[in-house]
Amino acid sequence: MSQLHTFFAVVSAIVLFVYGLQGFSRELRAVGGEALQSWLSRVTGNRWAGFGVGAVATAVLQSSSAVTSLTASLVDAGVISFRASLGVLLGANVGTTATAWLVSFKLTGIGPFFIVLGTLMSVLPARVRVAGQSVFYFGLIFFALDLISATLKPLQNEPAFVSALALASVPLLGVLAGLLLTAVIQSSSVTTGLAILLVQQGTLPAEAAVPIVIGANVGSTSTALIASLGMGATARSTAQANFLFNLLGMLAFFPFLPLFAETVVRQAGDPGMAVAWAHLVFNLTLAFVCLTGFNVIEPRLRRWLAPR
Numbered sequence: 001m002s003q004l005h006t007f008f009a010v011v012s013a014i015v016l017f018v019y020g021l022q023g024f025s026r027e028l029r030a031v032g033g034e035a036l037q038s039w040l041s042r043v044t045g046n047r048w049a050g051f052g053v054g055a056v057a058t059a060v061l062q063s064s065s066a067v068t069s070l071t072a073s074l075v076d077a078g079v080i081s082f083r084a085s086l087g088v089l090l091g092a093n094v095g096t097t098a099t100a101w102l103v104s105f106k107l108t109g110i111g112p113f114f115i116v117l118g119t120l121m122s123v124l125p126a127r128v129r130v131a132g133q134s135v136f137y138f139g140l141i142f143f144a145l146d147l148i149s150a151t152l153k154p155l156q157n158e159p160a161f162v163s164a165l166a167l168a169s170v171p172l173l174g175v176l177a178g179l180l181l182t183a184v185i186q187s188s189s190v191t192t193g194l195a196i197l198l199v200q201q202g203t204l205p206a207e208a209a210v211p212i213v214i215g216a217n218v219g220s221t222s223t224a225l226i227a228s229l230g231m232g233a234t235a236r237s238t239a240q241a242n243f244l245f246n247l248l249g250m251l252a253f254f255p256f257l258p259l260f261a262e263t264v265v266r267q268a269g270d271p272g273m274a275v276a277w278a279h280l281v282f283n284l285t286l287a288f289v290c291l292t293g294f295n296v297i298e299p300r301l302r303r304w305l306a307p308r
Contacts, residue, residue: 214278221242
């Protein structure tokens with residue numbers, strides 16, 4: 001396979017993965033969008049409950065971008081307050097680690113089963129047909145990941161590709177790579193999934209993948225920032241708060257990234273699992289600190305982000 005052919009094969013597999021993620025999120029929101037909005041408005045009064053809702057909704061939808069954008073729109077509509085939205089945003093950061101865990105458990109082979117099951121369900125009566133579409137896209141996500149893994153494998157022998165990945169061993173470059181790739185693709189799941197697949201293939205050291213997934217956390221906030229541009233001031237403040245949470249969390253971790261990555265890799269044993277653990281520990285630590293100091297942080301955020 002020529003280098004150009006390999007390049008287009010990898011890009012096509014990534015596009016298929018993004019399409020699967022978007023389709024799965026869209027179908028679930030079409031089925032339960034109103035219920036999700038009602039649920040968010042009812043239980044987000046308590047910051048810990050809001051955190052749980054954000055985490056569960058993101059893990060189910062497989063898209064923190066969808067949940068954070070929905071949260072900003074609900075704030076704009078006056079359904080939930082700025083204060084209530086912050087817990088949901090922190091939960092969404094934790095929920096997005098679900099993709100990393102699914103990839104690290106090497107479950108990508110289940111894709112074809114769910115594609116066939118979803119297709120069969122789609123020819124049944126209306127209610128089952130709608131669920132079948134969600135099942136189909138769920139399978140497509142993992143089928144695409146399997147395809148990405150297969151198309152990336154030949155690149156292990158390409159010196160230029162290996163040299164480019166080696167640059168991620170420099171924490172700043174790794175963080176920037178994860179941030180920019182996620183901002184362009186508009187999906188941190190793609191970035192973290194790719195990073196873990198490369199680690200599992202032995203092409204990317206786990207210690208280099210950790211800065212990439214932490215950078216992806218910051219890049220994932222770009223969707224809500226863009227979506228909020230046409231909304232009111234409070235909704236824009238919600239999206240900006242999401243960005244600040246992730247940016248400040250990354251900056252706080254940054255001086256310790258090499259030690260953090262090395263420790264997690266040593267403790268986890270399996271390199272792919274180590275990246276998933278690092279992603280989870282980072283987001284849980286950020287959420288715990290922010291939720292514990294919520295009564296101090298929230299008024300300051302409101303003051304800093306208030307329109308001038």
